Amino acid sequence: MGRDFPFIFFLLAFALYTIVLFVISHYTSRNAGKNSFFGAERKAPWPVVAYGMVGASISGVTFISVPGNVWVQNFFYVPLVLGFVVGYIVIAKVLLPLYYKMNLTSIYTYLGERFGQKSYKTGTTVFMVSRLLGAAVRVFVVIVVFFSFLPKQIQSAGLLSFSLVSLIFLLLLYLYTYRGGVKTIIWTDALQTTFMLLAVGLTIYYICRDMDWTAAQMLREISASDYVAMFDWDWSHGTNAIKQFISGIFVTIAMTGLDQSMMQKNLACKDLKSAQKNMYTTSVIIVVVNFFFLLLGALLCIFVANHGGLEPMGITKTDEIFPTIASRYFGVGLGIVFLIGLISASYPSAGAALTSLTTSFCVDFLHDRDEKRRKRIHALVTFVFFILLILLYVLSNDAVVNLVYKLASYTYGPLLGFFFFGILSRRQIRDGAAPYIAIASPLLCLVANLLLKHFCGFDLGFSLLILNGALSFGGLWIFSKK
Numbered sequence: 001m002g003r004d005f006p007f008i009f010f011l012l013a014f015a016l017y018t019i020v021l022f023v024i025s026h027y028t029s030r031n032a033g034k035n036s037f038f039g040a041e042r043k044a045p046w047p048v049v050a051y052g053m054v055g056a057s058i059s060g061v062t063f064i065s066v067p068g069n070v071w072v073q074n075f076f077y078v079p080l081v082l083g084f085v086v087g088y089i090v091i092a093k094v095l096l097p098l099y100y101k102m103n104l105t106s107i108y109t110y111l112g113e114r115f116g117q118k119s120y121k122t123g124t125t126v127f128m129v130s131r132l133l134g135a136a137v138r139v140f141v142v143i144v145v146f147f148s149f150l151p152k153q154i155q156s157a158g159l160l161s162f163s164l165v166s167l168i169f170l171l172l173l174y175l176y177t178y179r180g181g182v183k184t185i186i187w188t189d190a191l192q193t194t195f196m197l198l199a200v201g202l203t204i205y206y207i208c209r210d211m212d213w214t215a216a217q218m219l220r221e222i223s224a225s226d227y228v229a230m231f232d233w234d235w236s237h238g239t240n241a242i243k244q245f246i247s248g249i250f251v252t253i254a255m256t257g258l259d260q261s262m263m264q265k266n267l268a269c270k271d272l273k274s275a276q277k278n279m280y281t282t283s284v285i286i287v288v289v290n291f292f293f294l295l296l297g298a299l300l301c302i303f304v305a306n307h308g309g310l311e312p313m314g315i316t317k318t319d320e321i322f323p324t325i326a327s328r329y330f331g332v333g334l335g336i337v338f339l340i341g342l343i344s345a346s347y348p349s350a351g352a353a354l355t356s357l358t359t360s361f362c363v364d365f366l367h368d369r370d371e372k373r374r375k376r377i378h379a380l381v382t383f384v385f386f387i388l389l390i391l392l393y394v395l396s397n398d399a400v401v402n403l404v405y406k407l408a409s410y411t412y413g414p415l416l417g418f419f420f421f422g423i424l425s426r427r428q429i430r431d432g433a434a435p436y437i438a439i440a441s442p443l444l445c446l447v448a449n450l451l452l453k454h455f456c457g458f459d460l461g462f463s464l465l466i467l468n469g470a471l472s473f474g475g476l477w478i479f480s481k482k
Contacts, residue, residue, distance in 0.1 A: 010149050013336045017195070017343055018172055024191060025176040025184050044186050044268035050281035052189030053265060054289055055196055055344060056352050057256070057282075063196065063345035064145065066290070068318035070297030071304070074229040076239040081290045083248020088283035090249065091257035092276040094423065099263065100272040106363040107263050114422040116431030122438050123418055124364040127260055128357055130411035135353035136388035142346040143169055143389065145323050149339070159393060166389045174382045177351050185351050186265055192344035199341020200292050203326065206334045207299045211306075218299070227298045236458050243463045250466050254412040258419055261356030300325055357381045410442040413468020417441065421473050427480040437475035441468050 066077060099107055108127065112120030143166055147155060154161045177184060208218050222228060231241040256262045269275040300321050307313055315324050326338030358378045362368055366377075414437065421429070445460075445468045452458040460467065 009332050009336055010339060013339050014343065017340055020191070021172075021176050021188055021347070024188050044265070044270075046269045046274040046278040047281070048190050049186055049265050049269060050278040050285065052186055052193055053262070053278070053282045054285050055189045055193035056185075056262065056265070057286060058196065058289065058293075058345055062293070063342055064141070064319050064322055066293045067297035067300050068321040070227050070294060071301050071310075071318045071321060073239055074227050075294050075298075076230065076232045076241070076244065077290065077294060078230045079241040079244035080248040080251070081287055083245040083250075084252045084286055085283045087249040087252025087256070088279050088286075090253055092279040095253075095257045095263075095419075096266065096272060096275050096279065098423065099267060100275065104267065105264075106360055107258070107260055107267075108360065108364055110422065111418055115418075115429050115434065118431045119418065119429065119434040120364065122434040123415060124360055126411050126414050126438050127258075128360055131259070131261060131353050131357055132384065132388065133411075135350055136385055136392065139166075139169070139346065139350050139385065140389050140392045141319075142342060145342060146339075148323065149327065149335075159390070162393050163390060166386060166393075170382050170386050170389075173347065173350055173354060174379065177355050177378075185355055186268060188347070188351065189265075192347055195344035196341050197289065197292070199337045199344065200289075200296055202337045203322075203334060203341075204292070204296055204299060206330050206337075207303055207325075210330070211303075221302065222295065222298045225298060225302055227301045236456075238460070243460075247463045247465065250416065250469065254416045254465055254469070258412065258415040259356075260360050261352040264356050264359060265352070296322075303329075354378070354381055354385070410445060410464065410468060413445065413465055414438040414441050414472045416465065416469030417472020417474075417476060420469070421476045421480075425477075425480075427477070427482055429476050429480040433475070433479035437472055437479070441471040441475060444471055 069077065098110065102110060102113070104110065106124070108120060108123040111123040143162070146169075147162060147165055150161070150165070176188065204218075208215070211221075213221065232239045232244075234240060235243075266275045266278060269278055303325060304310060304313060304315070304321060310316070310318075310321075313324060315321055323338065327335045355378075358374060358381050361377050361381070362374050366373070417437075418434070421427075445464050448467065449460045449464055452460065
């Protein structure tokens with residue numbers, strides 16, 4: 001039978017974890033200058049960057065959703081993850097050499113030098129809008145889970161208590177990143193990756209102990225279950241294996257290789273060779289970590305099935321499977337482990353978003369690295385995040401959250417088209433057309449996907465990103481000359 005999670009343990013776990021983060025932040029930000037914030041003075045050790053990037057790549061939404069999705073999607077996530085590996089290799093071989101050759105701090109500077117100022121500003125704006133929307137939704141989902149751990153009398157205050165929780169979360173995020181920037185994030189990401197993996201491992205241990213299984217028995221039970229199918233060959237499904245694999249390649253290129261928050265850490269390595277080692281190592285670790293998430297998902301599904309299914313356990317959607325089991329069925333120990341894991345999966349991506357948006361605004365729009373102004377911009381970006389969280393809460397329903405999340409993912413398509421047009425062709429575009437192409441491509445993708453779903457029952461899934469990039473590439477070609 002489920003039990004409510006004691007609020008005092010939530011507070012203690014959160015407080016202790018935050019203290020550890022601030023200790024690391026203090027030591028890494030000592031004698032930190034403006035170059036430490038923007039690029040860690042290019043002294044970051046690549047093994048630490050590679051390990052920490054796992055935590056930055058796996059957000060709090062992934063921490064909750066990937067295990068839960070096994071209930072309806074089995075292991076269909078595997079082809080996407082395998083595509084990630086190819087994407088990381090492309091980044092290491094194609095994009096990183098370009099970034100290091102040009103000695104970039106903001107990767108969107110490339111667009112300015114290749115095409116012109118309007119393309120440069122368009123690329124930067126696309127990134128900032130996408131990062132703001134995507135990170136806000138990820139943080140929102142995590143805060144909603146935190147909110148569910150609070151006493152009922154606090155939850156009943158509604159918007160007021162949600163605003164307070166959001167403010168505390170963002171304030172802590174601001175305080176531990178505002179001085180050290182990338183230099184701090186690289187080390188805190190490594191810590192948080194450790195806690196996140198520890199949470200997954202301990203949850204697997206707790207469930208196996210509850211079911212009286214050895215490791216060998218666990219693997220036998222999972223392999224015999226109905227949750228481990230890896231490949232969906234139905235071409236009309238969004239989870240089709242071929243579409244998933246190809247999409248995984250392009251998702252990684254766009255959302256890692258063309259994302260300032262991810263590349264900022266890679267550009268903090270001392271040279272190109274170190275950054276490439278980091279990328280290859282990350283590609284291997286990310287496969288292993290996602291396998292353990294799926295393994296955990298299968299175990300959670302078996303646990304739910306043994307307890308009569310979702311409804312008898314009071315679970316209304318798959319994202320609630322992990323939080324419900326961790327907080328109500330295994331006592332305080334696993335509840336604390338889950339919370340620490342969730343925080344560890346949330347802080348890296350949110351902190352990286354905050355730092356990269358500050359960097360992009362200062363370097364790309366203001367062309368100013370003044371320390372005082374940079375701190376004001378950092379505070380302003382934090383405030384914008386807060387406003388977005390409140391809006392999401394006021395408009396809160398699954399349709400709104402999914403729409404915002406999809407809009408954020410759509411915006412990476414133009415970046416894919418712009419960068420690869422610049423790399424693969426020698427043509428020069430009409431710089432003034434860039435903003436219109438960046439707006440038209442996602443809109444055309446949205447219309448195409450809606451029509452295909454309505455008339456053909458065909459879901460583009462993650463391959464929307466590929467179509468988006470191709471349309472942007474085509475638009476640039478039309479408005480270009482030799």
